[in-house]
Amino acid sequence: MTATIIDGKAFAAQVRGQVAQHVTRLKDDHGITPGLAVVLVGADPASEVYVKSKGKMTKEVGMKSVEHRLADTTSEAELLTLIDTLNKDDTIHGILVQLPLPDHLNEDLVISAIDPAKDVDGFHISNVGLLGTGQKSMVPCTPLGCLMMLRDHHGTLSGMDAVVIGRSNIVGKPMAQLLLNDSCTVTVAHSRTKDLAAVVRRADIVIAAVGRPEMVPGDWIKPGATIIDVGINRLDAPERGEGKTRLVGDVDFDSCAKVAGAITPVPGGVGPMTIACLLANTVTACCRAHDLPEPEGLTA
Numbered sequence: 001m002t003a004t005i006i007d008g009k010a011f012a013a014q015v016r017g018q019v020a021q022h023v024t025r026l027k028d029d030h031g032i033t034p035g036l037a038v039v040l041v042g043a044d045p046a047s048e049v050y051v052k053s054k055g056k057m058t059k060e061v062g063m064k065s066v067e068h069r070l071a072d073t074t075s076e077a078e079l080l081t082l083i084d085t086l087n088k089d090d091t092i093h094g095i096l097v098q099l100p101l102p103d104h105l106n107e108d109l110v111i112s113a114i115d116p117a118k119d120v121d122g123f124h125i126s127n128v129g130l131l132g133t134g135q136k137s138m139v140p141c142t143p144l145g146c147l148m149m150l151r152d153h154h155g156t157l158s159g160m161d162a163v164v165i166g167r168s169n170i171v172g173k174p175m176a177q178l179l180l181n182d183s184c185t186v187t188v189a190h191s192r193t194k195d196l197a198a199v200v201r202r203a204d205i206v207i208a209a210v211g212r213p214e215m216v217p218g219d220w221i222k223p224g225a226t227i228i229d230v231g232i233n234r235l236d237a238p239e240r241g242e243g244k245t246r247l248v249g250d251v252d253f254d255s256c257a258k259v260a261g262a263i264t265p266v267p268g269g270v271g272p273m274t275i276a277c278l279l280a281n282t283v284t285a286c287c288r289a290h291d292l293p294e295p296e297g298l299t300a
């Protein structure tokens with residue numbers, strides 16, 4: 001079998017198209033421009049790439065984009081003051097603080113300072129709790145993007161066996177929650193899981209969110225399973241020239257694509273969907289802030 005490639009890049013472009021239509025409607029009918037603020041502390045080169053691409057796409061869909069770049073010596077008090085200003089700013093509907101933060105800043109404290117209604121990452125404990133109890137919330141962008149691709153490919157996920165490898169607060173745990181809400185039977189695997197190969201072999205859906213390049217080989221995959229590869233790992237690629245790098249996921253694409261029914265590539269899979277979902281969440285937050293009907297199909 002050769003797997004169908006799930007084209008996250010094309011799907012993300014379609015989602016951004018929908019977002020752009022909602023932005024036009026908000027502007028034309030209500031005189032409102034959704035606004036997204038991204039806060040970057042320190043100068044991590046990888047974060048720099050995402051922040052630039054978020055800013056570009058935010059403007060492309062017609063939203064207001066604000067970037068705050070703070071020195072890596074920024075104090076907690078300074079960061080909290082900025083968040084407070086953004087919380088009170090009526091032109092800002094979404095706030096994203098790029099993670100990880102430098103070690104001297106307490107991430108939990110910083111995330112808790114964001115107004116949950118503007119928490120377009122869905123990381124605030126209030127949104128985590130709402131998602132966990134099946135209530136309306138802001139849903140973390142990466143898991144939301146994965147869910148959209150899975151629903152699009154399968155229609156319903158009800159009754160499917162899903163294995164999520166990774167239990168981070170930003171990917172693994174919310175992903176498991178969303179799959180459970182869609183009536184999958186969910187297993188969450190992590191670094192202490194015994195016989196991961198056997199656990200993964202049971203799965204109709206495999207979500208790999210580990211951060212280990214090409215860790216999942218094809219012989220762990222049940223024939224016909226759907227693989228969503230969240231991993232973004234940059235490897236040196238001297239064969240492409242001096243100093244060149246290439247991106248790979250957490251699954252070994254070539255061997256997995258021979259066995260799976262469907263698979264997302266890296267790049268061009270989950271990454272672009274994450275950004276599209278961030279824009280979708282910002283429009284959703286804007287509609288909620290103004291008591292307007294929410295866009296359909298853009299949230300869980």
Ligand SMILES: NC(=O)C1=CN([C@@H]2O[C@H](COP(=O)(O)OP(=O)(O)OC[C@H]3O[C@@H](n4cnc5c(N)ncnc54)[C@H](OP(=O)(O)O)[C@@H]3O)[C@@H](O)[C@H]2O)C=CC1
Binds near residue numbers: 142168210212
């Ligand atoms: N495409 C996108 O938009 C995004 C991509 N990413 C990428 O996704 C990946 C995961 O990110 P994130 O969740 O933040 O990573 P974390 O490092 O926070 O979590 C990694 C998880 O993988 C588990 N793990 C580590 N080693 C193994 C192993 N050998 N076997 C089984 N499980 C293991 C860890 O287990 P334990 O808890 O026991 O330590 C942990 O739960 C990274 O490559 C990251 O770059 C992240 C966010 C967005």
Ligand SMILES: Nc1nc(=O)c2c([nH]1)NC[C@@H]1CN(c3ccc(C(=O)N[C@@H](CCC(=O)O)C(=O)O)cc3)C=[N+]21
Binds near residue numbers: 096097098274275
């Ligand atoms: N508060 C917060 N929220 C996040 O959502 C968040 C974060 N912090 N910190 C870092 C991770 C990582 N992340 C990615 C987003 C897009 C791509 C993406 O667009 N990737 C492209 C390739 C980009 C490239 O070439 O580097 C692709 O996969 O095709 C990747 C990774 C969001 N994250």
